Each structure stands twice: as structure tokens, then as C-alpha cells.
Amino acid sequence: MKVFIRADGGNNIGIGHIMRMLVLAKELSKNNKVIFICKSSEMSDNFGAGNIEERILTCNVGNDKFKVGIEKVRENGFEILFIREKYLIEDIIDLQNKYKADLIITDSYDVDEEYFNKLKSHFMLSGYVDDVNKYKMNVDFIINQNINAMDMDYRTNVNHDTKLFLGTKYCMLRDEFRENYNKKQTKEKVKDLFLTLGGMDERNNTLKILKQILNFNINIHVVIGSAFKENLVDKLYNLSNINSNIKVYENANMSVLMKKCDIAISACGSTLYELCAMNIPTIGIIIAKNQNDVGKMMKKEFLLAEAYLINEIEGNNLSDSLNELINNKKLREDISIRQGNLVNIYGVELLVNEINKEYGTK
Numbered sequence: 419m420k421v422f423i424r425a426d427g428g429n430n431i432g433i434g435h436i437m438r439m440l441v442l443a444k445e446l447s448k449n450n451k452v453i454f455i456c457k458s459s460e461m462s463d464n465f466g467a468g469n470i471e472e473r474i475l476t477c478n479v480g481n482d483k484f485k486v487g488i489e490k491v492r493e494n495g496f497e498i499l500f501i502r503e504k505y506l507i508e509d510i511i512d513l514q515n516k517y518k519a520d521l522i523i524t525d526s527y528d529v530d531e532e533y534f535n536k537l538k539s540h541f542m543l544s545g546y547v548d549d550v551n552k553y554k555m556n557v558d559f560i561i562n563q564n565i566n567a568m569d570m571d572y573r574t575n576v577n578h579d580t581k582l583f584l585g586t587k588y589c590m591l592r593d594e595f596r597e598n599y600n601k602k603q604t605k606e607k608v609k610d611l612f613l614t615l616g617g618m619d620e621r622n623n624t625l626k627i628l629k630q631i632l633n634f635n636i637n638i639h640v641v642i643g644s645a646f647k648e649n650l651v652d653k654l655y656n657l658s659n660i661n662s663n664i665k666v667y668e669n670a671n672m673s674v675l676m677k678k679c680d681i682a683i684s685a686c687g688s689t690l691y692e693l694c695a696m697n698i699p700t701i702g703i704i705i706a707k708n709q710n711d712v713g714k715m716m717k718k719e720f721l722l723a724e725a726y727l728i729n730e731i732e733g734n735n736l737s738d739s740l741n742e743l744i745n746n747k748k749l750r751e752d753i754s755i756r757q758g759n760l761v762n763i764y765g766v767e768l769l770v771n772e773i774n775k776e777y778g779t780k
């Protein structure tokens with residue numbers, strides 16, 4: 419089966435969609451041909467039908483606002499076809515007329531009911547990776563790996579025969595988490611904290627959090643996302659240079675670094691599932707609207723020590739919660755136990771097996 423995966427990543431939208439689609443793409447590529455479709459901000463609006471080859475060869479990635487996502491896909495060895503921002507539906511149909519993919523899977527918030535309806539007839543199969551259940555989705559299957567997926571009334575927004583792959587049993591964890599998986603023992607003393615706010619940080623929230631917690635007597639391991647702006651990166655390194663307990667990482671091996679740490683502060687995106695898989699008690703930070711329901715449900719289910727909106731960390735909220743997590747071993751143990759029951763570390767393998775079984779490898 420030939421598969422198109424449409425996803426984008428960049429300075430303004432982060433790289434979460436790209437990262438989880440790379441996990442799915444790697445598993446799908448064991449039995450299928452996978453090609454990525456990515457938007458380009460540098461592609462001329464004059465490119466149209468008949469210019470596909472030129473589009474592939476001359477897209478100027480160097481100045482592209484989607485550069486970070488494009489580079490991630492290329493680093494992982496997948497072929498990329500580019501589409502224009504203003505004409506993405508037309509360009510996908512244009513590419514389909516040439517490449518004749520059997521299946522298109524979209525992971526993007528830049529969709530609407532028209533997007534699904536117009537593409538449906540051009541592909542034998544279509545799927546969508548969803549978080550919000552916002553539009554009518556005329557697709558053959560929906561993937562939602564989130565903890566709150568079962569609470570969404572999808573039947574109001576999908577066809578009666580749309581297949582639903584819902585919940586954390588379908589978690590798309592990267593290879594490194596499956597390979598390095600092991601149950602961690604809760605230590606008596608917390609020595610190392612893992613801090614990540616995802617691939618981008620437009621509002622310097624990493625710096626705000628660091629300034630509140632840098633006086634804690636622990637090592638703080640800070641992950642710099644690939645879409646962090648240069649001036650923020652410089653400030654983080656400067657802070658590290660004058661505070662010996664702050665260690666900064668670019669291009670981090672996330673599973674190895676998590677394995678080293680006892681607790682974490684993390685944005686409430688897909689990283690939460692990785693932290694659960696590694697049994698690391700975490701304080702969640704909700705930095706985007708689409709993270710709100712996941713963060714609050716994980717807190718309610720006692721899978722997080724706390725879940726704060728980013729504007730709630732001022733004052734003593736964050737430091738008080740961190741102090742409690744550091745000094746309460748029983749709290750950390752209880753969270754770790756519940757985390758271990760949440761995530762299926764082989765979720766992406768289950769997902770792809772079911773897709774292949776349901777629709778057949780052609």
C-alpha cells in the first residue's frame with residue numbers, strides 16, 4: 419500500500435504533529451511505501467498543475483517557516499512532497515493524480531469539513547489523527563491516542579462505518595521509549611529534574627519556569643526544542659553557565675535523559691505519555707488550548723502531581739507543588755504506579771497491525 423502522510427511543523431505551530439507521524443510512518447513503512455506531504459511557505463503561488471517535479475526539487479527550505487518540520491522528516495529518511503499554503507487541497511489532488519497513493523493520513527489542525535470532503539473521492543482510504551473532534555470528518559478511520567479520547571462523541575462527526583482507534587492503547591511512542599522501557603524504582607531522594615516544554619517556546623516560558631525553581635537543591639536538565647529562538651537558547655545557556663545545577667541539552671536522547679531523572683515538569687502534549695511510559699512523576703504545564711483537557715484529566719486520574727495553566731505558575735504555585743513532589747516519596751510512588759497502567763508502549767505496533775488487517779497491505 420502506498421501511503422501519503424500530511425503533517426507540518428514550524429516555529430509557530432511546533433513539531434508535535436511531525437514527531438508522532440514519524441513514529442507512525444516508521445511502523446507503516448515496514449510493509450508500505452510512505453511519503454510525507456508538507457506545506458512550504460517558500461513555494462510560489464504560481465506553481466500549479468504540471469509543476470510537481472519542480473516543486474519537489476526547488477522548494478527553498480532554508481527560509482521556510484516550516485523548515486524545522488521538513489528537516490525532521492528528512493533526517494528520518496522519508497521522501498517529502500511540498501504543497502502551497504493557500505492551495506493545499508488542490509496541490510494534494512495534483513500530487514495524487516501523479517503518485518496514486520492508496521491512503522492519506524492527515525495530522526494537522528489546518529483542516530475543515532471541506533478538506534475531508536474534497537479529498538475523500540481521490541483516495542481509496544483516508545484517515546485523520548485527531549485531538550479535538552471539531553469538524554465533520556469524512557474519513558475511513560480516526561486515530562486519537564489521548565487519555566480523553568473515549569469521552570469524545572465521535573459518532574456525531576464521523577460516518578457510521580468510520581473505524582475509531584481511540585485511547586492510550588494506541589499511543590505512538592518512539593522506538594527509543596520501547597527499547598529503553600523498564601519500570602523505575604522510586605528513590606528516597608530526588609536528585610534530577612527533567613524540564614521540557616516541547617519543540618517551540620515562543621513566550622520564553624522555559625526561562626520563566628527555570629527562574630522559579632533554580633534555587634532547589636537538585637540538578638535541572640533542560641531540553642531545548644528544535645524550534646526555540648536563538649535569543650532564548652542563548653539566555654538558557656547563560657543561565658546554565660552561572661548555575662551549576664542547570665544543564666542544557668540540544669538534540670537530546672529523550673528516553674536516556676528521562677531515565678536519568680526522578681521527576682519532571684512538562685508541557686501537556688505527547689511528552690506526557692513518554693513520561694508515563696518511563697514512570698516519571700510530573701507536574702504538567704498547559705501551554706496551549708488543545709492541551710487543557712488532557713492535562714486536567716491526567717491530574718484528575720492522579721497521573722500528574724499537578725496541572726497548571728501557564729499563567730498560573732506565578733507566585734508560589736509551582737514551587738510549592740515541586741517542593742511537595744520532592745519531599746513526598748509516597749506521592750511519587752503512587753503516581754508512578756498509576757502511570758505504569760496507562761500507556762501501551764507497543765501502541766503504534768497495535769495500531770498499524772489493525773490498519774493493515776482492516777484495509778489490507780496492497
